[in-house]
Amino acid sequence: MAVITRQLVKGNKIRLSGLGILQVLDRTARTARNPATGESVVVAASKKIAFRPAKELKTAV
Numbered sequence: 001m002a003v004i005t006r007q008l009v010k011g012n013k014i015r016l017s018g019l020g021i022l023q024v025l026d027r028t029a030r031t032a033r034n035p036a037t038g039e040s041v042v043v044a045a046s047k048k049i050a051f052r053p054a055k056e057l058k059t060a061v
Contacts, residue, residue: 024049025047026047027047
């Protein structure tokens, strides 16, 4: 886990054979709406860890 975490912090993609790919994606800042009040709220930019499953995993499930 420590090796994977270090590589993701550096911005590298992690390819797990037969399982898929882990990578960090940047999310831009955006305006959202509070559904309870209808008030506009600014959502700050952030980073997200994305997983793309491999073809082998998709066909197995």
